[in-house]
Amino acid sequence: MDDPSRTTVYYNSACPVCDAGIRSERGRLQGCDIRWVDVHQQPDAVQPLGAGLEDVRKRLHVVDAQGGLHVGSDALAELMAQSPRRRPLARLLRAPGVRQLVAAGYDLFAAVLYRWNRRRGHW
Template sequence: MSDTLPSPVPHPADKLVSRPHVVYYNSACPVCDAGVCAMRDRIAEADVEWVDVHRNPERLVPLGLDLEDVRERLHVVDPSGHLQVGAPALLTTWSLQPRWGWLLKPLGWPGIRRLTSWAYVLFARQLYRWNRRQGHW
C-alpha cells in the first residue's frame, strides 16, 4: 500500500487563467476547420483555448449559446469575459497572430467595420447553408 496521495486533478477554470481567449468554432465545416487550423499554427497556445463545438457541444451550455448559432458564426470570449460574435470575433482571433495584427486594424475603423461585419454575415450565412446542404453536421 502506498502512502502517496494521487496527484490533484486540475480544475477546468485553471485552464482559463492561462488561456485568456476562448474561441468556439465548428470543425464539421471544412472551411471553418481549415481557417482555425491555420490560426492555431500561428497563435501561441497560451493565448487561446480552442473549443470545437462539433465534438464538444456541452461546452456551450454554461454560456447559454445555441449550437446552430455557433455553427453559423465564430464566437470568442475575450479575457474580460465579453462575448464577441461574427466579424468582431474573427478580427479578435486574427489579431492574436503576430504578423496579422497590424494589417487588420483598418478593418476595425467605423465605416470599414460596418462593411466588414456585413460581408462576414453574408459569407457566414451562405457557408452555413452550404454546410447544411452538404450534411456537414
C-alpha cells in the same frame, strides 16, 4: 469558459471551410495562450456563451481574456488581435465604416456557408 484569463475560440470542425481556417489560425497563433473549443466534438461547451449550438455553427464566437464575447467578424478581428503581426489588420477591421462593411460581408458569407454545410450534412 473554464479559464477566464485566456482567450477562448468556439468553432465547428464539421464545416470543412471553418476547420481549415481554424487550423491555419492555430498555426499562426501557436505561442499564444488560446483555448480552442470544437463545438462539433463538445456541443455542450456553448452553454456558458448564452448562445445555441446552431448560433456557433453559423458564426465564429470568441471570448476574450476579460470575458467579452465577440461574434462573427468581431470574433475574427479579436482572434487576429492575438498575433502581434496581425494586430494592424485587426485594428483596420474594427475601424468605423470598415467594421460595418466587413460585418456585412462576413454575415453574408457565413449564411451561405451555413446553408451549404446543412445541405452537405456537415453536422
